[in-house]
Amino acid sequence: MLNLFLRTILLYLFLLLVLRLTGKRQVADLEPSDLIVTLVIADVGSNAISDPNIPLLYSVVPILGLYLTQQLIAKACLKSDRIRGFVCGTPQYLIKNGVLQEKTLRDTNYAVRDLIEHLREKDVFDPAEVTDAILETNGSLSVRLRPDGVPPTRADCSVPIPNELRPALLIRDGKLCEDGLKDADLSRQAFSNRLKKNGLMPKDLFYAQRGADGSIRVQTFARSGAKVSSLKKEG
């Protein structure tokens, strides 16, 4: 069992090194360490499921080994930036101040065509609109547009910003959500009273949500006609 455990850790570290060396493009939305854990756990688990000659412990020990190693590495990453840099990599500029970074593109195995494709996924069809494009550690691309290409915000147009509330789910699938009521700063009693004023009872509702403007949008059960209504914000 100790052999099995140590082999798992050795293999984990080896896979981590190889995945880091292959560059970020292969990682796609997962940190290298997360990807290894996901892939290896799936493989180890399926071995024990498909082969009845393998004891369950042959899967349990490596999975626990991976879990503990992952926890240790996560803790080490929190403590040291250098370890984090090695395990997760560091974000890299593919476009900086509007200039394509040729060396970084080569180092990360990114062809210009790939970069343009990723920009298109971000609804940017002309690299000239981009000030900075950063390849994140999980393989995704973050893009900062040139100031003249960014749509104006309310603040830019001096439009007054309403004091919006956080939407809170009050009833879902016919059940009262205590967390949502707490978020909306409503007691059960106050909520029931507000419904009663509008001729409703909590048990009649399939769904209720407090919206950003303070109104409550409700929908009755399908057996009661799935009626949707909006209860205006009180005083």
Add this chain to the structure above:
Amino acid sequence: MAYLRFRRVCTVLFCALLLALFRLPQQKLKNDAARWTEILQNAKAALLDGDTVRAQAECDALVTSFRAEEEALERFLNHDIVHAVLSDLRQAKALANAGDRSGALLALTAAESDIEQMLCIEQFTWNALL
């Protein structure tokens, strides 16, 4: 907070489980293998002495002793190797009963080597690790 506490408790439990798994199966296998090797050597000695009756009794004891532990072994060893040892021991028993001393000796030697292999799986060595 509750989740974090739960995760911490699980991590401690996992560590304890792993430590137990590093020690207990190895210890059990070591004890059992020592017992089987002793009986196996007795059976071999009896076969070499030409004492077929004693060899039959030793082989019988060996099969019975191994079968008693078969289920426990299969919890932490690949079933193939456990079945291989049992098959060799049964063969040795059958050959000893039939009076085929050299055949029985060969089967016992094969069983001995399989038992050694079982021990290697659980014992930590750099070779086994790599």
